[in-house]
Each structure stands twice: as structure tokens, then as C-alpha cells.
Amino acid sequence: MDRISGDEKAVSIHSRINQTAQPYPSHDSLKALFERCAARYADAVAVVHRDRRLTYRSLNGLANAIAARLLEAGVRTGDTVGVCVERSPELIAALLAVLKCGAAYLPVDASWPDARLRAVLRAAGCRLILGDQVTALADRLPDQRTFSVRSGQAGEETSLRHGNPRTRVGPDDIAYINFTSGSTGHPKGVPIRHRSVARLVFGARYARMGRDSVVLHASPVSFDAATFEIWGPLLHGGTCVLYPASFIRLSELRRVLADQGVTLVFLTTALFNTVVDEAPDALSGVRTILTGGEAHSISHMGKALAHYGPDRLVSVYGPTECTTFATYYPVRRLPPAGTALPIGRPIQNTRMYVVDKKRLCAAGEIGEVWLAGPGLSPGYLGQLADTGEPFAVCDMDGRRERIYRTGDRGYLLEDGNVVFQGRLDHQVKVNGFRVEIGEVSHHLDQDPTVKQSYVTVTETPSGGKVLVAFVVPAVPHCTPSAVRGRLSVRLPDYMIPSAVHLCGELPLTATGKVDRRTLLSVHHPFGASSS
Amino acid sequence: MSDTADEQHVEAWLIGACQALGLNVTAAEDDFFESGGTSLSAMKLIARVEETFGEDALPPDDLFAESSLRALASAIERNRRRTAPLAGS
Numbered sequence: 001m002d003r004i005s006g007d008e009k010a011v012s013i014h015s016r017i018n019q020t021a022q023p024y025p026s027h028d029s030l031k032a033l034f035e036r037c038a039a040r041y042a043d044a045v046a047v048v049h050r051d052r053r054l055t056y057r058s059l060n061g062l063a064n065a066i067a068a069r070l071l072e073a074g075v076r077t078g079d080t081v082g083v084c085v086e087r088s089p090e091l092i093a094a095l096l097a098v099l100k101c102g103a104a105y106l107p108v109d110a111s112w113p114d115a116r117l118r119a120v121l122r123a124a125g126c127r128l129i130l131g132d133q134v135t136a137l138a139d140r141l142p143d144q145r146t147f148s149v150r151s152g153q154a155g156e157e158t159s160l161r162h163g164n165p166r167t168r169v170g171p172d173d174i175a176y177i178n179f180t181s182g183s184t185g186h187p188k189g190v191p192i193r194h195r196s197v198a199r200l201v202f203g204a205r206y207a208r209m210g211r212d213s214v215v216l217h218a219s220p221v222s223f224d225a226a227t228f229e230i231w232g233p234l235l236h237g238g239t240c241v242l243y244p245a246s247f248i249r250l251s252e253l254r255r256v257l258a259d260q261g262v263t264l265v266f267l268t269t270a271l272f273n274t275v276v277d278e279a280p281d282a283l284s285g286v287r288t289i290l291t292g293g294e295a296h297s298i299s300h301m302g303k304a305l306a307h308y309g310p311d312r313l314v315s316v317y318g319p320t321e322c323t324t325f326a327t328y329y330p331v332r333r334l335p336p337a338g339t340a341l342p343i344g345r346p347i348q349n350t351r352m353y354v355v356d357k358k359r360l361c362a363a364g365e366i367g368e369v370w371l372a373g374p375g376l377s378p379g380y381l382g383q384l385a386d387t388g389e390p391f392a393v394c395d396m397d398g399r400r401e402r403i404y405r406t407g408d409r410g411y412l413l414e415d416g417n418v419v420f421q422g423r424l425d426h427q428v429k430v431n432g433f434r435v436e437i438g439e440v441s442h443h444l445d446q447d448p449t450v451k452q453s454y455v456t457v458t459e460t461p462s463g464g465k466v467l468v469a470f471v472v473p474a475v476p477h478c479t480p481s482a483v484r485g486r487l488s489v490r491l492p493d494y495m496i497p498s499a500v501h502l503c504g505e506l507p508l509t510a511t512g513k514v515d516r517r518t519l520l521s522v523h524h525p526f527g528a529s530s531s
Numbered sequence: 532m533s534d535t536a537d538e539q540h541v542e543a544w545l546i547g548a549c550q551a552l553g554l555n556v557t558a559a560e561d562d563f564f565e566s567g568g569t570s571l572s573a574m575k576l577i578a579r580v581e582e583t584f585g586e587d588a589l590p591p592d593d594l595f596a597e598s599s600l601r602a603l604a605s606a607i608e609r610n611r612r613r614t615a616p617l618a619g620s
Contacts, residue, residue, distance in 0.1 A: 245591070247570070247573075247574075247591035247595075248574060249574070249577055249578070249581075249591065250574065250577075250578040250581075251578065251581050251586050270571055271571070271574075274571050274574055274575060277575070278574075278575055278578045278579075279578060431569065431570065431571055460553050460567060460569070460572070461553030464569055464571050464572065466567070466569060498564075498567060498569060499567065
């Protein structure tokens, strides 16, 4: 066990920021927590979707009906059930139903290519999948038992006949599994416990949540922002408003937020910037705006502060491995020129350490950000060391802690807020999606028409980020569109480079590394790009 | 104006709008996504189309179905005629 300690200043600032203990229901499963809300707030609105409004009683009934069918089909505690359902009340009921069986849900997206769907389901040991388009799904996934979320004799009356199932579910059981990009070419499964979700949404420092909270759910359910968007309101008696389409339109966003009286939203950094640029009024009625996923643009934050005032913006940070959010920073003013917006301090029941060479860093010293507390995943699914085991048990200045090394670099400010300083490895964020460059390269290198490749991320003239690939062809008939086409049967859309450039060779720098700058001058022939 | 003239007007508007989004387009044959368009620039383009040609002038499904600027222009014209015959610039 590694022993991590530091000088007095370093120890004192860490113990100051890590006083985060808050009472929360750490002994209850999500099943118990939700069923308690369903009993207590039976007639309150749980879910809104287009013109449908479901009370807690109806949502619980719907979930119980699906759970009864899953139990009948043999689903047991500890199983993993795939969920491939469009954003709808049935999606929420499906997630609840899986939890009520004591199983873990694995949300997957019908837009993923078949190869990815199969790889993810296989890695999670999943044999049964709940869907809304089961015939199509059954054709694509012959190894899975497919199960419709809509029962033949649907209708609320039948669903209300089922009581809460009497399965035993504990706080240490796995609630769900999310997959993130893996640097060796295979996505990594991150299982999350029931307790970790309770830790995220109860006693929250980053936003006030209660019965009157109306929270927008607009993120893809296969990403962990959805954990907050769904369980934040539904474990408090609040309302979860489902964004009615898969693609967000600003006019529609404005209407949904206003019509449903949404009080709390999470927007990825890229989406936040787009709203601030194009339609800042869309968020006018929202009480708290959480945003995160990538480093923030100071100019957008400045514009947002001017528009929304100093008490409504909160920047949040956190890897999937620590259940959605790990730190928060209420944005009340802009940082001094030339410095980044801090990622902030740890949220409730979360500890953060900045560590360099087995030493706690004092303010101003750059190190790796480590996280600890009940938000941590128990570890990757069946994972052989991928980038070196990032989970470990350490002695953190006398306290035995299980920690997760994020791979993010940062430093503490004197006031205890942490500033992000980039990555230690080749992980990038593209429009809020976490992508390992190595996973894209792996699949490019499998392409028989590709001899050599280099993948990087660059900024578009309008300030967005895109993946760009440079390919040395192995055969004369290699074309960029065919290369992209072959990637698209392996990888989800957000991992496909938006441009593929063919080149005779990959230029090298004096030190023998691929010359990224020269390559990017091919991509941006008319001007320099920022790094 | 004939439909063709209307569409040409919309095409010219689209070329300008895409250039303003930083895309490398010069002609109506150019494709929005092939020219560097992303889901975020799509969101911005749709917002600007709606501002100019009215809400629902370019539903995302139309943009993703066929994304040459020519196809987008005819989708905008088609939706505009269907949803709001009197709307427009």
C-alpha cells in the first residue's frame, strides 16, 4: 500500500477541502429510496414527456409491471439487463424495473453500430435486453433475449395490480454500468453501486434539490449525466422532464424549459456555449444551470455571468468512475486573466487529492487529481490492466482510502479550489464525449487499406472541437469516405473523425514524434489552429 | 418568383450561414457534414434557419437525411410552404 503524505501546508489544505461528510441514506438501495417517494408523493408528477404526465403512482406501477415480467423471465439479483429504449416514460420505468429486480441496467443506444452493441453487451455478461423496438433489436442481436417494455395488455390499470417486488437489494449492489472509451481499442465498463448514486443526489452542495425541483433529462442515457438528471428528481419527489427528441433544437429547448417550469439543468460545456451564443434567453427561467464535461471557455462564461447573474451558474467536474460529479464551482466571477475557471472543491461525501510523486501537493503545485469516497466505482468490468490500474488503496496521510487516479492534472488555489491543467495521457473530450485517441487509432489500424495513421483533436474556426485523422494508405484505392465508412461500423458517431486526410507519410519532428503541427496545416490550409 | 428562384435564394443564404459557422463551403453541391459540420454546428445552423425562415423550417431529421446545401435549401422551401404559407423574410 502506497503511503502518501506531504508537508504541513499540503496536509492542511487537503484536510480543509475534504471536510465533506454529509448525512445521506447510505444503507438504502435506489429501489427502497424510490419506492418510499412513490408512497409518499403518489400523486405528484414524476415524469413529463410531451403531453404525458406520470405521477409517482403510475410510474411505480409501470415499473412494477415490467419488473414482474423480468422476474418471471428469470432475472435475478446480480444480473445485468440491457436497456435500449428511447427517452420516454417507458425508459425510466425500464431502469426502475431492472433495479427493482436487484439487477444492474446497462443503457445502450440503438444508434451504435452492431459490433459495438454486441461488444458492450458481451463484456457486461448481459443476455437479456429490454427494448421499445424489439423486432429490429432481435434481428441485430441474435444472442440476446429481447423483451418489450410495453406489455401486451398494457394500460395503467393492469400495471397498478402489481405491488413492489420483494427482492432484496442492497446499497453495495451494482445499479448500472456505463461504458467509456478505452485506450487499447475496447470500451471499458464502469459499474456503479446504488450507494454511489445516493451519494450523488442527497445533501447536494452543487444544487438544491427537493420536492419542488423540476430537472431536465436531455443527455443520452448511456452517459452518466443521466444519473443525475433522472435520480436527482426521482429520489426527492421532484419532477423529471424528458426532452422530447434525440437531437436538441434551441427553439424546442426554450419551449420545454418554459412550459414545464424547469428549475435545474445540466448542460455539457459544448451545449452550454452554443446556448449562450445563440439563445441565452432559453435558460432565463432556470434557477440553477450546471455545466461541465470540458474546460470552460472564459468568454462564454463571461457572457453567461452577465446574462444570468452570479448565483445561478455552477461548473461541475467528474469522471464516470466517480459517479457523475466529483467537484463543483459556483461561478460568481471570472478568474484572473490567463487562468482557467477552477473545477472547484469536492462535492458532498467526496474527497479529492492533488498528488505528485507520492506526495500531497501544496497550493500552486501541479499534480494528478485523485478522488475518493462512496462515489467510486468498484473497478472496471473484468478489466486487465488497461492504462495501469487507476484504482488503488493508499494511506493518505494516515487515512486508509480507496482512490481513483483520474489522469487529470491540476493544482490547488490557496482558497481550496482546484484548477484543471490538462491530461497525463491521450484522452480527449470532443463535444463533451470522452474519447481515448488510442481507441480510434486501434480501429483505423485494423483497416486493411490503412498503412499508418495518426489521430488528433483540433478546434474548428467556430470554437468547437473535432477529431481529425491522417492516414497513409496501404493501397491506391483507399479513400477518406471509405475509411470513415469502415470506422462507422465499429464506433459510435462521436468517435468517428470528422475529417480523414490521406498523406504520403507521417512527417516527424526532430525528436522523432509525429509532427502534429505540420499535419494540421494540411487540415487548416488557410490558417493556424490553436493546439 | 419561381420555386427555383426561391431555392437559389435559400441556397445563397445557406452558403453564407455555413461560412459564418466556419465551414469550408463554396457551392450548393457542398455537403454540410463533409465540410466540417458537427452536431453542434448543426444545432446553430438550425437555430439560424428557424430565425430567418420560421420554426420547423429545417427539422433535424431533414438535415441528417440529406445534407448537401442544395438538399437543405429544398427541404427549407418545402417545409416553409407546408407549415406557414405566409411566413418568410
